[in-house]
Amino acid sequence: MKVGILGIGLIGGSLALSARKHIPDVEIYGLDQNEDHLDRSLVIKLIDFKLNDADLKLMDLLLIAIPVDAASKQIVSLLDEVHDNGLVIDFGSTKAAICDRVALHPKRGQFLATHPIAGTEFSGPDAAMENLFLNKTQILCETQNTRPDLLEWAENWFRKMGMQIRPMDPVEHDQHIAYVSHLSHISSFMLGKTVVEKEKNEKTIFEMAGSGFESTVRLAKSSPDMWIPIFNQNKDNILETLSEYINNLNQFKNLLEANDYDKLYEQIGEINGIREILEGINKTSKH
């Protein structure tokens, strides 16, 4: 089976490792805008060959793991190229735009929109991990529009990787993910900005910052190449979550200015309920 991967970074590289492990007689072709990354992925054997435009029609499986704006731009021509039994799977962090783009494509049945809830703050082929997808949720959108035989094959592969499959409407996906992922990234980026602007003396940050600071700014290391297109594509939902977050921060500030510590105490007691939610996440990811 010939597998073509667009984007050999954290996700694409980890998909290459999963394909190597779970797909018999696999040949992996890769493409990356960054020539150094592409060469590196050949050296560390994530891929077997570079993927040329002329090879596209030979691929049985095309995996799209590039920034979401590039994915939306290229999806139509990729579907045009793919042979009649090939499957094109997208792995981006936004789902409504790409589902919209392919809605009327004659080969719509050969497309599957997914979002694996898996990642780290690192990027590039060396960030690839064989177990990145183990015990993670794999969101599938508009499965009714994917050809049943191709859908079944894909679901089997995801299950072999140890993923839990969760069907979801693409518009709902983009709303929810703005809260539980995109907002976390913005809060972390801006926290990093605020501290670095103020604390010009980095030595003081080194010495005074503990694990709490590290934990909250970890995501501020994430690449703008991935995130700016996400902010663009999910702009409306992100603006809504961001407004609510800023409102909550302003409310906290007002309560602090008014010395209303009773109300702040009550609020934080309620927020502590997140403990059970986080335990739920861990429980989910252990099964």
Next chain:
Amino acid sequence: MKVGILGIGLIGGSLALSARKHIPDVEIYGLDQNEDHLDRSLVIKLIDFKLNDADLKLMDLLLIAIPVDAASKQIVSLLDEVHDNGLVIDFGSTKAAICDRVALHPKRGQFLATHPIAGTEFSGPDAAMENLFLNKTQILCETQNTRPDLLEWAENWFRKMGMQIRPMDPVEHDQHIAYVSHLSHISSFMLGKTVVEKEKNEKTIFEMAGSGFESTVRLAKSSPDMWIPIFNQNKDNILETLSEYINNLNQFKNLLEANDYDKLYEQIGEINGIREILEGINKTSKH
């Protein structure tokens, strides 16, 4: 040597373990407002005895690991009680208020204000860890006002625990710590609030939240008993950092509304510089 510990939680309990390990012939007396915690700390042998008011004058070392408002209230009478060669050490997250409170006390030389940059989001005696302080920074304030023989003893003990000692002015401490610790906690509390208010269906959070969300809201599990007094005592510095954070979030929002993705890209590229800062933190904490 008789050691009295006020507050047998994460910090006080870990200090008990460190005292047991590094102080010869130690007898540990403990006090906690929470009777269950106090009983538990006897059961798991963090402490040897309960500390009664009448015992205070017998203690050679008094360690204060209670919320910062209670510490400021009690410090004067604790110094009043301690015998002429006893040392009282405070371990709270704010330093200006308590240093102010004892400035004119006749036994000022028997007091040492510290802030160990160490902790987790857990609390209570079972959260105590023998290695909590290993490779962590220990900030000491106004060391010139502590009796040299007592200061030397304390510094030796901290070094035995594996801590790096860093003298700092208490007012400067409170300014810096607002950025690298207190703001992280507020950003995390409010992120938790925003997501939980919106995502009433917890199952969706469980399934869609990845490690990024977990990392940014981890601190939202922190206890209000500890944090409300900190917000109160460091109010002015926190309001300043919080205003800057909210400004940065509003600026991000404005750029997103204006579709100024070039500027956002540039900003996030700069913020990625936090990578080196975080590596610095890890490097520091490994030595």
